Amino acid sequence: MEKVNDITTLWRKQFPILTQQVNGKPLVYFDNAATSQKPLRVIQSLSDYYTRYNSNVHRGVHTLSQMATDAFEEARELTASFIHAGEKEEVIFTKGTTDSINLVAQSFGEKFLQAGKEIWISAMEHHANIVPWQMICEKKGAKLKVIPMNREGVLLTEELYQNLSENIALIAVTHVSNSLGTINPVKEIIARAHTFGIPVLVDGAQAVPHMSVNVQELDCDFYCFSAHKMYGPTGIGVLYGKRKWLEAMPPYQGGGDMIETVTFEKTDYNVIPFKFEAGTPHIEGAIGLAEAIRFIQETGIENIEKREQELLHYAMEKLSEIEGITYIGTAPEKAAVISFLIEGAHPYDVGFILDKQGIAVRTGHHCTQPVMQFFDIPGTVRASFAFYNTEEEIGRLAEGIQKAKNMLL
Amino acid sequence: MKIEEIEDEIREEFALFDDWEDRYNYIIDMGKDLPLIDPALKTDDRLIKGCQSRVWLRAEHQDGKIMYTADSDAIITKGIISMLIRVLSGQKPEEIVQSQVTFIDDIGLKEHLSPTRSNGLVSMIQHMKHYASQYASLKS
Numbered sequence: 001m002e003k004v005n006d007i008t009t010l011w012r013k014q015f016p017i018l019t020q021q022v023n024g025k026p027l028v029y030f031d032n033a034a035t036s037q038k039p040l041r042v043i044q045s046l047s048d049y050y051t052r053y054n055s056n057v058h059r060g061v062h063t064l065s066q067m068a069t070d071a072f073e074e075a076r077e078l079t080a081s082f083i084h085a086g087e088k089e090e091v092i093f094t095k096g097t098t099d100s101i102n103l104v105a106q107s108f109g110e111k112f113l114q115a116g117k118e119i120w121i122s123a124m125e126h127h128a129n130i131v132p133w134q135m136i137c138e139k140k141g142a143k144l145k146v147i148p149m150n151r152e153g154v155l156l157t158e159e160l161y162q163n164l165s166e167n168i169a170l171i172a173v174t175h176v177s178n179s180l181g182t183i184n185p186v187k188e189i190i191a192r193a194h195t196f197g198i199p200v201l202v203d204g205a206q207a208v209p210h211m212s213v214n215v216q217e218l219d220c221d222f223y224c225f226s227a228h229k230m231y232g233p234t235g236i237g238v239l240y241g242k243r244k245w246l247e248a249m250p251p252y253q254g255g256g257d258m259i260e261t262v263t264f265e266k267t268d269y270n271v272i273p274f275k276f277e278a279g280t281p282h283i284e285g286a287i288g289l290a291e292a293i294r295f296i297q298e299t300g301i302e303n304i305e306k307r308e309q310e311l312l313h314y315a316m317e318k319l320s321e322i323e324g325i326t327y328i329g330t331a332p333e334k335a336a337v338i339s340f341l342i343e344g345a346h347p348y349d350v351g352f353i354l355d356k357q358g359i360a361v362r363t364g365h366h367c368t369q370p371v372m373q374f375f376d377i378p379g380t381v382r383a384s385f386a387f388y389n390t391e392e393e394i395g396r397l398a399e400g401i402q403k404a405k406n407m408l409l
Numbered sequence: 410m411k412i413e414e415i416e417d418e419i420r421e422e423f424a425l426f427d428d429w430e431d432r433y434n435y436i437i438d439m440g441k442d443l444p445l446i447d448p449a450l451k452t453d454d455r456l457i458k459g460c461q462s463r464v465w466l467r468a469e470h471q472d473g474k475i476m477y478t479a480d481s482d483a484i485i486t487k488g489i490i491s492m493l494i495r496v497l498s499g500q501k502p503e504e505i506v507q508s509q510v511t512f513i514d515d516i517g518l519k520e521h522l523s524p525t526r527s528n529g530l531v532s533m534i535q536h537m538k539h540y541a542s543q544y545a546s547l548k549s
Contacts, residue, residue: 407430
């Protein structure tokens with residue numbers, strides 16, 4: 001058995017949930033791509049908010065409201081600097097990645113999408129980056145086009161580049177695939193799209209927790225991600241948008257906070273980011289997100305990335321000793337996600353037997369049914385790693401798979 | 410045998426196992442033994458869509474009794490199906506409708522019926538009962 005190195009021990013200590021037993025075995029949590037676990041300091045930041053300064057933001061003159069507003073706006077500023085946004089007004093708090101994409105699809109689509117125009121997505125998108133575009137395309141009579149991929153799970157971007165034209169209203173593509181792990185060349189896609197003036201939205205839900213993201217360097221027009229996949233709480237996410245687009249786009253929802261003046265005849269809308277944040281926001285969510293960012297910054301995103309790549313390579317080595325595994329998604333540039341099938345066994349059965357051994361993986365289509373249709377499979381078993389995982393846990397996964405094979409085949 | 414008697418029989422069989430592995434090996438074996446449905450009958454109208462594993466159910470009536478055949482692409486699901494068929498197939502429709510199939514719970518398989526498992530078993534039981542109640546109302 002491999003020894004867990006000291007730094008990993010220190011990292012793990014910060015995540016109280018990891019010490020528990022599941023089905024009588026120490027928990028092995030390999031479902032990080034669905035949601036990551038939370039360090040104690042993030043959990044405490046939520047209870048601290050409710051214990052000390054719970055109050056509505058942007059409204060009251062009283063001290064508690066000021067404290068809450070300060071913490072909320074500080075979270076925005078920290079988020080902006082974390083993704084290297086030019087200004088904090090370009091950071092809009094949403095419910096999560098799905099909400100961010102829906103906001104752009106509805107609001108941008110309302111104004112800039114006309115009949116006959118095209119929206120391009122890719123063959124490996126999460127349903128959250130397919131369905132909102134289908135909905136707005138149907139409403140507007142626009143066409144949804146798909147960048148294809150090959151059997152390794154690599155996008156065939158030439159197909160897009162050859163079809164670039166002013167007729168494309170927007171390109172929406174994932175930075176990292178949740179079901180295949182592929183890291184896409186978004187910077188190149190953005191640069192090529194911009195030569196035709198086409199804006200690009202990047203779904204960064206699976207990228208932000210694992211690598212340094214610089215939205216100005218990418219030059220993306222929109223970037224979406226969720227707090228809960230990056231050690232923060234659920235129910236809060238981010239839409240980064242370039243000021244020129246956010247200012248040109250109409251509001252998404254109406255309500256409090258998003259207005260400047262309201263009469264029964266007419267309403268003047270607030271400036272960005274408030275124009276897109278109707279109603280009382282997820283205040284403690286933003287505070288928890290800020291704490292998660294501080295946690296990532298202190299741990300070092302480059303340390304996280306390096307450690308996760310180590311785990312990915314170790315796992316591939318370890319699993320390659322087991323016969324009869326098919327890997328789905330074998331791109332050369334990959335995040336720490338392994339999607340696989342045991343030949344002759346249904347992923348549901350495999351996932352179930354792993355769970356009985358205390359190993360949490362995800363099974364099914366991972367909200368990417370078109371990817372499963374492309375590979376003609378019912379689903380996969382997906383193990384996704386976070387920097388707090390260990391070689392020992394990967395050993396347990398390998399043993400668990402062996403046992404599943406013995407039982408099922 | 411009556412539904413309750415078969416359920417008791419299954420409870421007794423499972424009482425012999427003291428760990429999850431033995432229990433599931435038994436379920437998997439039952440899944441492997443379940444007669445396959447003719448692929449031609451695995452049509453979409455017989456498909457009960459679960460999120461992860463797919464289940465096909467076919468019901469017929471014979472001499473006032475309901476006969477079920479079923480299949481799934483996941484073997485654990487299939488093993489549980491085989492027990493449901495053992496209990497409910499060949500019974501009178503009124504008795505099928507009234508049965509609570511509590512044995513699943515009693516032998517420690519409740520988790521397979523939870524909505525998060527999404528394996529189509531809950532809807533399969535609903536479909537089995539629905540077919541029986543339709544037949545019962547047709548008769549009366």
